[in-house]
Amino acid sequence: xxxxxGDEQKDYDKVWDIFTNVISTGDTYVFDPNTPKDTxxxxxxxxxxxxxxxxxxxxxxxxxxxIKPNQIDLGDHIANxxxxxxxxxxxxxxxxxxxxxxxxxxxxxxxxxxxxxxxVSTNTNAVExxxxxxxxxxxxxPKGFRHKNLGFVDTYIMFKDLQDG
Numbered sequence: 001x002x003x004x005x006g007d008e009q010k011d012y013d014k015v016w017d018i019f020t021n022v023i024s025t026g027d028t029y030v031f032d033p034n035t036p037k038d039t040x041x042x043x044x045x046x047x048x049x050x051x052x053x054x055x056x057x058x059x060x061x062x063x064x065x066x067i068k069p070n071q072i073d074l075g076d077h078i079a080n081x082x083x084x085x086x087x088x089x090x091x092x093x094x095x096x097x098x099x100x101x102x103x104x105x106x107x108x109x110x111x112x113x114x115x116x117x118x119x120v121s122t123n124t125n126a127v128e129x130x131x132x133x134x135x136x137x138x139x140x141x142p143k144g145f146r147h148k149n150l151g152f153v154d155t156y157i158m159f160k161d162l163q164d165g
Contacts, residue, residue, distance in 0.1 A: 001094075003101045006051035006064060008041060014061040015053065016040050022084045026148025028123045029082075033148070050109075052101065054094055062086055063094040067102050070115050079111040095126070099133050107162050114160045120145050121154040135160045 006015060016037050023031040031043065045051055049068035053061045063085040069076035081102050085094045106114055116135065119127060127137075135158040144155030 001054055001056055001062065001097060003052050003054050003097065006045065006053045008045040008051075011053055011061060011064075012040065012045070015044060015051075015064050018061065018064055018084050018086050019044060021087050027150075028120050028126070030118060030145070050105070052098070052105075054097055062089045062092075063098050065098045065102055067105060067109075067114075070117070077110070077112045079106045079109075079114045080117060081106075081114055090125075095129055099129065103133065103160070103162070111162055113162050116156075116158040118144060119156040119158050120147065121156055122147060122150060127156065127158075130158050130160075133160065134164070 019031075019040060020035075020037070023029045023035060024033045026033050035043070044064070044066055046068075049066045051066050052064065054063040055061055063083065065081055065083040067079050067081045070078040070080035079102075083095060083098045083102075085098070103114070114135070116130065118141070119130065121127070121140075137156045138159045139157035141155045141157070143152035145153050147153045
């Protein structure tokens with residue numbers, strides 16, 4: 001498996017397939033499950049973000065992530081990332097591969113840290129994965145997410161200092 005830069009023209013439909021499947025569950029991402037396809041360019045391929053895809057030798061896309069400045073101007077030294085894995089490949093290590101790549105990429109690009117602004121507390125697989133890679137919960141937003149099945153649930157702000165080796 002390789003990680004390469006996402007190509008909006010070439011990868012749009014395949015990334016959309018992952019994106020729409022992930023958000024349709026209404027349990028991990030803030031995007032409305034009815035988000036239209038024509039908005040993917042601003043949500044996943046915008047000029048201010050770097051988009052990557054995990055592919056095999058046949059260019060099948062298993063997962064994707066974006067990395068961007070968490071804030072503008074005086075806050076642009078901290079990165080923000082979002083990761084999505086094709087549902088049929090959940091639990092197969094794709095998220096680990098994406099996370100490892102994003103940490104290396106962020107360091108190489110000069111980011112001093114990575115912050116996740118909204119990690120749904122009930123998404124325990126993601127929370128545990130991020131912890132394994134050195135992310136710490138630095139804050140909780142009570143009832144910060146309207147979970148499709150559970151109603152209001154807490155969200156976490158998670159952070160990894162990239163200067164700690």
